[in-house]
Amino acid sequence: MTGVETFRALHHDRAPGDPLILPGPWDPPSARTFVAAGFPALAVPSAGVAEALGYEDGETPADEMFAAVARIVRAAGVPVSADLEDGYGLAPKELVERALEAGAVGMNLEDSRPGGILKEPRAHAEWLAEVRTEAGDRLFVNARVDTFLHGGKDPDEAIERALLYRAAGADCIYPIMAPPEHFTALRAETDVPVNAFTRSNGPTPAELGRLGATRITFGPGLLRRSMAALGDIARGLGGA
Template structure:
């Protein structure tokens, strides 16, 4: 079975996201057929900002390290770490040579804007042709900018489309109906269940940075319990991003 075959509308792939070899190995040992990486987790492990094109080398190194785990690996490469389609093509080719089966390519930028549609279309095109599943991510919901359906349709030459932040079942169903591509959404605690997402035709459900953030919560809770202090909630993405170094 290929990675593409795991994307079944109505029977979605649950894709957990790892941030280092240990987390990937643990997920692989528990039978998950495919694992993604989380850019926030990778950035935090290396003391760098997320979404700022600062972890290209670390992302490649992680892909190479987890290559021997016997599971399919798809890699979060932010926006391709470049606005140059040729450089993005070279990166995806290098990852494919390491055995990576997929990449996520986002249109959100560190300054809170969206990459122009035409440029992101060229970035997607540059990533195709290397034998990996190109998941085109649009950050319209997270950045509260742009038109989601316009972006989803514009990225129709990708292999899949990802709309993180989308949580309303009716809106998710609208996105699914707007494209023939398999739709990926981000699991959010308290949001729709896997069964509900399956009912509206979602083909892939990612955990994003959730597992990394939950691991920090678990570590801190264990420590605070020694002092009989209450466990804190799982930190938000924003809380973790705020303690990382500023982009240079």
């Protein structure tokens, strides 16, 4: 199978409580570390790359993001998906071409603009459909639903957006920051894989899987935990 075929297959026929866990590398060393631990695929977080490159989340220039993804892909040797935010203002054809040139097998695309402004869902779905047409079966499209991230509490709004994005050709739906109790309904209503974001103080991946999540990602969480551990090491060296 090709890389994208392998990546797509990893999302299907998973037992409850056994979601696909996709660690988020921010550079080649972290990618190699996750692969050496046995993970079959990775998902690059835009926020993690931004921190590693010295930018605020959402401010990484597109050229630097694609270059970072390419470096991680070369180091990993396993399928790598990339968070490409809201597409950096690129036309669908260019966005797809640049993702493929970087070696990615998939991409996250969010439905809000910088500043937390939700996009009009039907217009966003039309854009996603154009991305799907340009990508064909060469990329796995994970459509992020940002209603909960920006303060929404109505699961029906998230489901409405998810259904539009599924109809546009999304392979997976990512209702970031959704309360765990909503995953069962989101999975049942959309009938596609559902991505859950997890934090160290939240439900475990297995618990999220039993609730309906198909895959688990961590955003910049693993980078921040690594930096916390590095801080402990630094203090142990005699720092202030």
